[in-house]
Amino acid sequence: MAKTTLSFKRRVTLHFCFFLFALILVTSENSSTVLIPGQFLRDSQNQTLVSPDKTFELGFFTPGTAGGSSNNRYLGIWYHNAPAKEVVWVANRNASLSDTSGALSLSPTGILVLLNNQNKTIWTSNNGNPSQAATPNPTLQLLDSGNLVVIDGNRVGILWQSFDHPSNTLLPGMKIRSNFATGKQTFLTSWKTDQDPDEGRFSMSIDPRGYPQLILKNGEENRYRLGSWNGKYFTGTPLLPENNIFEYEFVMNKTDVYYTYNVKSALLSRLVLNQTGFLQRYARSQGRSEWTSLYGAPMDQCDLYGNCGAHMTCNMEENSPPTCDCLDEFELIDPENQSKGCARKVPLNCENEYFWNYTRVKLPDTSTSSWFSEIRSLGECQEVCLRNCSCMAYADADITKADGGCLMWFGELVDMRQYDSGGQELFVRLSAAVPKSPATLNSGGKNLVAIVASSVGLAGLAGTVLVLVLWHRRQRSLGMRGASIFRRDGGNEEGGEDSEMELHIFDRATMVKATDNFSTENKLGQGGYGPVYKGTLADGQEIAVKTLSKSSGQGTTEFKNEVVLIAKLQHRNLVKLLGCCIEGDEKMLIYEFMPNKSLDFFIFDKTKSKSLDWNMRIAIVNGIARGLLYLHQDSRLRIIHRDLKASNVLLDKDMNPKISDFGMARIFGGDQIEANTSKVVGTYGYMSPEYAIDGLFSMKSDVFSFGVLLLEIISGKRNRGFSHQDHNLNLLGHAWRLWIEGKPIELVEEEIVDDELSTTTQVLRCIQVGLLCVQQRPDDRPSMSSVVVMLTSETLLPQPKQPGFFTERNLPDSESSTSDNKHNSASVNEVTISLLDAR
Ligand SMILES: *[C@@H]1O[C@H](CO)[C@@H](O)[C@H](O)[C@H]1NC(C)=O
Ligand SMILES: *[C@@H]1O[C@H](CO)[C@@H](O)[C@H](O)[C@H]1NC(C)=O
Ligand SMILES: *[C@@H]1O[C@H](CO)[C@@H](O)[C@H](O)[C@H]1NC(C)=O
Ligand SMILES: *[C@@H]1O[C@H](CO)[C@@H](O)[C@H](O)[C@H]1NC(C)=O
Ligand SMILES: *[C@@H]1O[C@H](CO)[C@@H](O)[C@H](O)[C@H]1NC(C)=O
Ligand SMILES: *[C@@H]1O[C@H](CO)[C@@H](O)[C@H](O)[C@H]1NC(C)=O
Ligand SMILES: *[C@@H]1O[C@H](CO)[C@@H](O)[C@H](O)[C@H]1NC(C)=O
Ligand SMILES: *[C@@H]1O[C@H](CO)[C@@H](O)[C@H](O)[C@H]1NC(C)=O
Ligand SMILES: *[C@@H]1O[C@H](CO)[C@@H](O)[C@H](O)[C@H]1NC(C)=O
Secondary structure (H helix, E strand, C coil): CHHHHHHHHHHHHHHHHHHHHHHCCCCCCCEECEECCCCEEEHHHCCEEECCCCCEEEEEECCCCCCCCCCCEEEEEEECCCCCCCEEEECCCCCCECCCCCEEEECCCCCEEEECCCCCEEEECCCCCCCCCCCCCCEEEECCCCCEEEECCCCCCEEEEHHHCCCCEECCCCCEEEECCCCCEECEEEEEECCEEEEEEEEEEEECCCCCEEEEEECCEEEEEEECECCCCECCCCCCCCCCCEEEEEEECCCEEEEEEEECCCEEEEEEECCCCCEEEEEEECCCCCCEEEEEECCCHHHECCCCCCCEEEECCCCCCCEEEECCCEEECCCCCHHHCEEECCCCCCCCCEEEEEEEECCCCCCCCEEEECCCCHHHHHHHHHHCCCCCEEEECCCCCCCCCEEEECCCCCCEEECCCCCEEEEEEECCCCCCCCHHHHCCCCCCCCCCCCCHHHCCHHHHHHHHHHHHHHCCCCCCCCCCCCCECCCCCCCCCCCCECCEECCHHHHHHHCCCCCHHHEEEECCCCEEEEEECCCCCEEEEEEECCCCHHHHHHHHHHHHHHHHCCCCCECCEEEEEEECCEEEEEEECCCCCEHHHHHCCCCHHHHCCHHHHHHHHHHHHHHHHHHHHHCCCEEECCCCCHHHEEECCCCCEEECCCCCCEEECCCCCEEECCEEEECCCCCCHHHHHHCEEEHHHHHHHHHHHHHHHHHCCCCCCCCECCECECHHHHHHHHHHCCCHHHHCCHHHCCCCHHHHHHHHHHHHHHHHHCECCHHHCCCHHHHHHHHHCCCCCCCCCCECCCEHHHCCCHHHCCCCCCCCCCCCCCCCEEEECCC
């Protein structure tokens, strides 16, 4: 509420200022917000035009680092109040001023004119067009978006805007466009050098031939094809799907096509095509000075256009050069010369042919011999393609809609690559003589680790880091870098909707110092992704630094997943992320340090478990339940943790439990209740049967893990590795057996039993809740909200049914399982297994 009022007030003030400035152009700071005919913006007087919210500034500058070798002056737009002049637009790109005599003025007809000391026109906004008709009182304004606009006096329209003439930077709201009819294009061009903003070799535009594609060119040659838009992302940028920060738009109608993006937050962002031909996305929060580079493309050699021949996919493996492989059922045309590409092993004869499903690919170039059909379903599309003997392949044109039309190719399929995750399905025509076999088994990918496309957890690094920067915007101590300046505003302890959290981006040097150069003494343990270190910041705050080993590609996805997730989550029973550190391909997560390590360290240790009495245990159980409930229901997102276990519950100095390790977590859509994955991750002993066997995960699979954990806390025994002289059951089976034999109290660890009747009732209640949580059928298990109620009230509980996985035999492939190793890590996730679904 308070925020809304504030921004309203500010707007009123700005409006007022607008009129004030219109009257008195030159202020004490020599900057104003508007320019009207008859006024000049003079370099010699250091005059500038500043946007109303003071984000952008228009003025004269010399490119390059301060004191650069040239004296050339240019008129341009940069971020106001930023130490480094990040120029986002340049007017006179190819016609510099040689001194500071430049003056910008607005003609009465609304044309911008840049004059030098001889009153010679250096640059003009009408590009030599015949002079425009006079308009009443035009004004020049720099908008908060960074758009420099000439508005006619009646404010009926924009006469000219810098957004129609991009330089090397795409700002939010700016469009890259192509007109099919006139061929007119709006596109980015790189600077020549960092001293010369003139048009360089590289450009990024929409290629309107065939089905429109976004393309980065080096001169006339294609350098990197971002490719066709599939409703969610460009086929060549699968790592940048939806996220909560950027909103991408690709709009196409009969005459026009454009691409733009917006930022759904108060973040500043820019996409720059740099001098060496790379697209780089940067972001920073308003109060901060340094930019974070989020994304650079082309990312690797496989991104380079046509790196492999026709009918080949380019494959990138960790730490090895890219390889070019023929599509399945294709072979090299000339084994001596790969770049000639591949051809079908069995040539087509147009009889009874069929389509092979290639998955996770970047769709081929659509600029030549491709065709877009509005035919509704993919099935119909297949029929159409099958009937036309020259149709070689088809694919879904819009993966977000069932009836979004499809793409067809009539010639060679070029510039494809294979992704480990993401990517699209391409259906390629093959002869009937080629035996049909499930494409999934040999679809060119060497790696079956497919990640469900529906998972939002895949949000690209861009989104990820943005979240960080976003949360960081209330950063107050501007000058301090690397120190701990993490603070939460407001005392709303439960977190949730209202509280905002600040996340710090630490630099590597600070981490090196804090951890004593990652010394072995400071090593807390080894996580699935890399080691975890204890550290101490300059101000004495203790931290846990979780590093991500460079070589683990899988870890990268999980790292992103984790940062995105945790940055949004705040609850006293969730471990608090203080910040992260991303430098090059080194990534680290910085957590609050948990002096009491993890729960497994206590409950499974003969001596330590004595210090955990029943009251402490029930407090821990309740805390975990509340943390999990928050994940499932109360946070803005619906999150399935997927790897809840004793070692992922950390304990603070007061023994409050904090759930940690969101590397495996998945976000669910608002009303989604179940999802399926081909890659089962988790830890044996805690995984529900439907998840471990069928890959189905839901909140109920987390409830199962919670039930296991609850029984472990009560018994002090691990579910896996549990043994008993009387039977071969695991802990669940043992608990169930005691329950049906009417002696559940025997499950309880001796240390914690006392003679209080109230304790005994409570313990029995907990066992019953635990057994309810681990029931075989997900539908029988209570939700976490019921669990919280059951644990804290006296309501009558239902009778549990048989648990799932109560014998060891039920476990798929016991060999590859990992038992919890006793480490002394504070925030380590121990080995978490991944098992591929055999289907
Ligand atoms: C503003 O311009 C005046 C001349 O018009 C100049 O004397 C003064 O130094 C300028 N102030 C700044 C801060 O540049
Ligand atoms: C403009 O700014 C420069 C550098 O900040 C300064 O040296 C110069 O005196 C200023 N000129 C005027 C007219 O204020
Ligand atoms: C500068 O570029 C404009 C438009 O691209 C062109 O019309 C003009 O001739 C160029 N001027 C010079 C000096 O190259
Ligand atoms: C430029 O034009 C202004 C008025 O438009 C005039 O005062 C000035 O003397 C002219 N300068 C030159 C070098 O012609
Ligand atoms: C196509 O879109 C452009 C801009 O989005 C719009 O100006 C134009 O009128 C549209 N044309 C048609 C035929 O809808
Ligand atoms: C352009 O971006 C690439 C990739 O991010 C980077 O490696 C390169 O140094 C940049 N070039 C310049 C001149 O900034
Ligand atoms: C390989 O094939 C490509 C394309 O057909 C051709 O340009 C190139 O010269 C060939 N290279 C060799 C070594 O034969
Ligand atoms: C197949 O499709 C192509 C491209 O649309 C078209 O030119 C050709 O006439 C079609 N052939 C048949 C037999 O329909
Ligand atoms: C193509 O294969 C993928 C992976 O096996 C599968 O998910 C998808 O449903 C298949 N597509 C069609 C249309 O059969």
